[in-house]
Amino acid sequence: MKRLETERIYLREFIESDWEGVYRYASQEQVSKHQTWEPNSVEESKEFVKQVLADSQNMPRTRFTFAIVLKKDKRMIGSGEISIRSFNNKTGEISYILNPDYWKKGIATEVAKIVIEFGFRELNLHRIFATCAPNNIGSQKVLEKSGMFFEGRMRENLLLKEGWRDSILYSALAYEWSSK
Numbered sequence: 531m532k533r534l535e536t537e538r539i540y541l542r543e544f545i546e547s548d549w550e551g552v553y554r555y556a557s558q559e560q561v562s563k564h565q566t567w568e569p570n571s572v573e574e575s576k577e578f579v580k581q582v583l584a585d586s587q588n589m590p591r592t593r594f595t596f597a598i599v600l601k602k603d604k605r606m607i608g609s610g611e612i613s614i615r616s617f618n619n620k621t622g623e624i625s626y627i628l629n630p631d632y633w634k635k636g637i638a639t640e641v642a643k644i645v646i647e648f649g650f651r652e653l654n655l656h657r658i659f660a661t662c663a664p665n666n667i668g669s670q671k672v673l674e675k676s677g678m679f680f681e682g683r684m685r686e687n688l689l690l691k692e693g694w695r696d697s698i699l700y701s702a703l704a705y706e707w708s709s710k
């Protein structure tokens with residue numbers, strides 16, 4: 531498998547001790563505010579990592595969650611994920627989360643590109659999509675800058691505790707991607 535890396539970061543499989551890195555970002559309100567979950571307790575971050583490790587053992591594997599690591603100090607600063615949503619339709623979905631200390635440096639855009647590349651090249655997908663909250667401007671910019679196309683706005687597809695929420699939908703297709 532091609533190494534999942536850029537000049538300053540690499541992606542690797544999760545290990546159990548990553549719960550600390552997860553807790554450093556997932557415990558913050560600014561990180562969870564567009565998500566379906568609340569700021570994490572230590573237990574919740576440990577549980578998240580346990581689930582990621584368990585899901586990585588499923589056969590066939592559908593969930594690929596990678597830890598984002600800074601090359602210069604080996605610090606775990608976020609996660610990037612791709613999940614196969616349909617084997618028949620060769621479709622996957624990506625997502626990413628970064629520790630706020632590293633926001634607005636282009637790192638999430640690099641991660642999105644690597645994970646999309648992985649989905650097309652290693653998982654042989656045809657279509658990769660991503661959704662985000664309409665007011666999550668940072669995430670929309672990441673999806674645009676990573677080369678995905680805006681497809682539209684899904685109406686009230688998510689039920690949160692505050693009520694129904696719309697989502698913005700982006701996608702990339704394998705044959706468009708290979709010509710990038």
Ligand SMILES: CC(C)(COP(=O)(O)OP(=O)(O)OC[C@H]1O[C@@H](n2cnc3c(N)ncnc32)[C@H](O)[C@@H]1OP(=O)(O)O)[C@@H](O)C(=O)NCCC(=O)NCCS
Pocket residue numbers: 560561562564625626627628629632633634635636637638639640661662663666667668669671672675
């Ligand atoms: C969304 C998120 C991943 C963006 O990460 P990031 O590394 O800061 O993104 P990038 O640096 O690659 O940003 C890409 C562009 O978006 C802009 N941007 C990033 N965050 C922004 C924000 N909150 N508001 C406006 N623009 C923002 C960047 O400035 C950059 O634009 P530019 O190249 O024109 O300057 C990060 O804020 C995050 O982890 N948020 C919490 C989790 C989350 O929402 N994940 C996405 C779920 S759909």
